[in-house]
Amino acid sequence: MxxxxxxxxxxxxxxxxxxxxxxxxxxxxxxxxxxxxxxxxxxxxxxxxxxxxxxxxxxxxxxxxxxxxxxxxxxIVTPVMSNLLAPFIIRDLDKVLSQNYQCYEDFLTAIVKNRQVFIEKHLSIVKILLQEIPFHDELRSQFIDRIGKEVYTRLEAIVIHFQEKGKLVEMPTQSAVRLTATTIGGFLLTRYILLPNNDWNDEEELKTTIHFIMNGMKA
Amino acid sequence: MxxxxxxxxxxxxxxxxxxxxxxxxxxxxxxxxxxxxxxxxxxxxxxxxxxxxxxxxxxxxxxxxxxxxxxxxxxIVTPVMSNLLAPFIIRDLDKVLSQNYQCYEDFLTAIVKNRQVFIEKHLSIVKILLQEIPFHDELRSQFIDRIGKEVYTRLEAIVIHFQEKGKLVEMPTQSAVRLTATTIGGFLLTRYILLPNNDWNDEEELKTTIHFIMNGMKA
DNA sequence: CTCATAAGTGAGTGATCACTCACTTATATC
DNA sequence: GATATAAGTGAGTGATCACTCACTTATGAG
Structure with missing residues (x-):
């Protein structure tokens, strides 16, 4: 396997x-x-x-x-937790972004596709992580302090980056981050945990989801 | 009134x-x-x-x-599970809807506010339910067959109802239901499970979330 | 009151738990 | 090949588990 x-x-x-x-x-x-x-x-x-x-x-x-x-x-769980959201914690994110992605939409699509591969690879461990994180302080605090906060500030920077380029409409940054994160998280949760046996057209579904996010943050 | x-x-x-x-x-x-x-x-x-x-x-x-x-x-868990999504399973939903709510937005706002009260009241049990549902077949199958499918068909009917009134833009019904559900579910999960200690302005946050949904499903 | 039934008790039970330890086997270095 | 160290073993251990049962107490109807 x-x-x-x-x-x-x-x-x-x-x-x-x-x-x-x-x-x-x-x-x-x-x-x-x-x-x-x-x-x-x-x-x-x-x-x-x-x-x-x-x-x-x-x-x-x-x-x-x-x-x-x-x-x-x-x-078992720690290395997967560290790597799960690692792509967000790269250095010089700004440069990478401006070099490779013209808009928020492209960036989101790329990173979600990338994380889907990772989740598919480690699905069992991701499930264990989700199940056990509420009951183990080491896991929870490590996730919040070393990953959650880090990822949030990066996501914030990304949103601001594209807002400044005029590619994203004005909206409280915090809300934009939260809505983006929960929508994508909700999609992945539905796709891999809640209804993994549906007939999923991954390409189509991701496009719809990200369109939904982009539309939602307009005006 | x-x-x-x-x-x-x-x-x-x-x-x-x-x-x-x-x-x-x-x-x-x-x-x-x-x-x-x-x-x-x-x-x-x-x-x-x-x-x-x-x-x-x-x-x-x-x-x-x-x-x-x-x-x-x-x-402990079964009665909360039965009532958690019960408002969606009322009879003659169509009539109630057309009498009381002019648009999808108003309906969503009302029902989410109502469910927030319920969740706040039974938060501990909701947490138990979320934790244990993957491991107990009776719970999972009961939730899927008696609640999940029922709720989905009602939600589907609701979306179609407002689509026919021209208040909702054309989009695959299934996608509209999924995006609405995961966005609201994501909001509630963040609000009550993931970051319950944030400074939440419930009124404002709900408005933002539902606006986000409505915008996302336009054009 | 009597008496049947339900509510409540707590010591006891076998099973299973995570973990230990004296011991054997494999591997690597000189 | 001698020696040291790490890998592997499985019977054994006290603790704890969900659950039982003989028993006492409370309740309510006739």
């Missing part, structure tokens, strides 16, 4: 730099089994014994690599 | 007493303690022993009234 290959990328670039370790074969199986179980039954309804069984590994092996069950959860 | 009355017609259900008066005093305390714990720590991380402790009740008393812990959860 795509999720296996991509997992290696994601975890090796993050965990290995921090701890100088690579994932062993059994460790990979543990992580995969945990992702499967956590997303199916929820974190606290998943037992380490069944994770071990699914991974074809002794239960003790899990605790060789992760001191606690929660540490296993965080090892 | 007339508007007040019609709103009442439209929206009044017995939402004040969701659990009836046949609950004993201790049973009420159990339900309240369970709501508190489920919303704070999640359903499966909440133990019946601590629920009993918080309710100042013997643990056995819980199981006098509810055969299992899950039955307790469903007793």
């Amino acid at each position: 795509g999720e296996q290959e991509s997992m290696e990328e994601l975890f090796s670039t993050n965990e290995n730099e921090l701890y100088g370790e690579e994932l062993t074969a059994k460790q990979k199986r543990i992580v995969e089994a945990a992702i499967q179980m956590f997303s199916e039954k929820g974190y606290s309804s998943s037992s380490t014994s069944e994770i071990a069984k699914r991974a074809n590994v002794a239960e003790g092996t899990i605790f060789r690599h992760y001191k606690t069950k929660k540490e296993l959860l965080l090892a | 007339g508007e007040q009355e019609s709103m009442e017609e439209l929206f009044s259900t017995n939402e004040n007493e969701l659990y009836g008066e046949e609950l004993t005093a201790k049973q009420k305390r159990i339900v309240e303690a369970a709501i508190q714990m489920f919303s704070e720590k999640g359903y499966s991380s909440s133990s019946t022993s601590e629920i009993a402790k918080r309710a100042n009740v013997a643990e056995g008393t819980i199981f006098r009234h509810y055969k299992t812990k899950k039955e307790l959860l469903l007793a």
